[in-house]
Amino acid sequence: MEQSRPLDALNAARNKRVIVELKNGRQYVGTLKAFDIHINLVIEKTEEKVDGELKRKLDTVFIRGDTITLVTPA
Amino acid sequence: MEQSRPLDALNAARNKRVIVELKNGRQYVGTLKAFDIHINLVIEKTEEKVDGELKRKLDTVFIRGDTITLVTPA
Amino acid sequence: MEQSRPLDALNAARNKRVIVELKNGRQYVGTLKAFDIHINLVIEKTEEKVDGELKRKLDTVFIRGDTITLVTPA
Amino acid sequence: MEQSRPLDALNAARNKRVIVELKNGRQYVGTLKAFDIHINLVIEKTEEKVDGELKRKLDTVFIRGDTITLVTPA
Amino acid sequence: MEQSRPLDALNAARNKRVIVELKNGRQYVGTLKAFDIHINLVIEKTEEKVDGELKRKLDTVFIRGDTITLVTPA
Amino acid sequence: MEQSRPLDALNAARNKRVIVELKNGRQYVGTLKAFDIHINLVIEKTEEKVDGELKRKLDTVFIRGDTITLVTPA
C-alpha cells in the first residue's frame, strides 16, 4: 500500500482555501496557488487575521516557509 | 541485532492517534497520515489544545517539522 | 496543466511595488529589483514603516531572506 | 588510541534510562530506544517533568533533535 | 533582458558607505570592503549606533551574516 | 607556518576538565571525552552550575552542539 507524504496534502489543497498560521501568531486565509519543499507558499485573495480579527485584505501573498507553523483547509 | 531508528516510531504510528506538541506550547491531537525526514507531518481529525483545553476542531493539518518538539501516541 | 512555484510570484512582481514584512515587525515598501532562492531581496525607492507609520526613506535596500515573513504587491 | 565520538555515548545508552532536557526547560526521563545524527530520539516509558515535578506519564515519545540541549543517564 | 541578483547590489556598494542593521537593533555605518554568499560582511571606518546615537567608533568590523537584517547605502 | 583550526583546541582539551556554557546560561564543568564538527560534546564527571552555583552532579552528559556558546579549560 502506498504511503502518502506531507507535501501531498499541500498538493491536494491547491486552488482551495487554506488557513496558514505563522510563528508570530498571525493567520492568513487564502487560495493556495503554489508551494515548494521549503514550504514557501503563495496564496491569493488573502485575509490577514490577528486573534481571529480581520486586519487586512491582500491579494497575492508570498509567505516564507520557515515562518509557518501549520496549513489547514479553511 | 538490528537497531531501530527514530522515524520507525513515527512509521509505527501511521493511521493511529498521536499528540503533536509545538515549540509555541500548542498541542494537536490527530490521526497521523504522513511524515517526512524534516518531521513535517500531516494529521487528520485534529483537535487543537492550548493548556489542555480544546480550542478548535480541524480536519487535515499540515505541520511544519521545525516547529515540533515531540510526537507521542494519544 | 503546469503548476506554478512560489518564486514565480516574486518574478511576476519584479519592477513593481511590493510590501516586504520582517520577523521584527518592520515593513519595507519598495520596487522589487532582485531576489534569489534564499529570498534575499533588493528593493528600491524604499519606505520603512513601523506600525504603519513612515520612519525612513531609503533608496536601494538589500534585505536578508531569513528575516522576511511575507512579500505582497503594494 | 581510538577516539570516541559523541554519538557513541548515545549508543552506549540504548535500552537504558536517560534524562533528555529540552530548550523549553522540560525534562523527559525514559528508556532510549533510537536516535539519529540529528539527535532525534525515541524514548519509552517516559515521565515528563517540569521544574522536577512529574507532569505526565507517556509511553513512546519521539523528540525532535533540535529542541534538545542534553542527554544524560538517569 | 538580464536580471539582476541580490548580491549585485552588495557588489555595487563595495568601497562605498553602507548602513548595516542587525537583528538586535544595532546599526553599523561603514565602508563595505567584502561580503560572501552568507552575507558575512567586512566594513571599515565603522560607527556603531544604537537608537540613532553614536556608541562606538571602530575600524574594521567583521559582521556574521545571519545576524543582519538589511544593508543600504549610507 | 601551519595554521591551527578551532577544533584543534577542542582536541587539545580531550580528557581534561572543561567549562561548557550554553545559550540558556547554564554551565557544565566536566572531562571532555568526545566532540564532533557540530560541536556536539560528551563530558564526564559533570557539575551543572547556574549563576555559578552547583545545581546537580551528573556523570556522562551528551550536549547538543547548537546550544553551546563556548568551551574553555576549567
Next chain:
Amino acid sequence: MEQSRPLDALNAARNKRVIVELKNGRQYVGTLKAFDIHINLVIEKTEEKVDGELKRKLDTVFIRGDTITLVTPA
C-alpha cells in the same frame, strides 16, 4: 583588481587582539588563534566583559560561530 573576502579580515587578525561580540550581549577580548568557515573561533588570554565590565579572565576559549555577531580588532 582582486576583491577581498570576509574571512581575509579574520586571517589578517590572527595572533592579534580582537573583540568578539555575541548574540547574548557578552564581549570576549582575546588573541585570535584560529577560525573556520562557520566562524567558530579560538582566542587566548581572554577577558570576558558584560556591559563593558570585566567579569572573568580565561585563557583559551573556543566560541561557537553561530553565537557571534561581530569581530573587530581590540
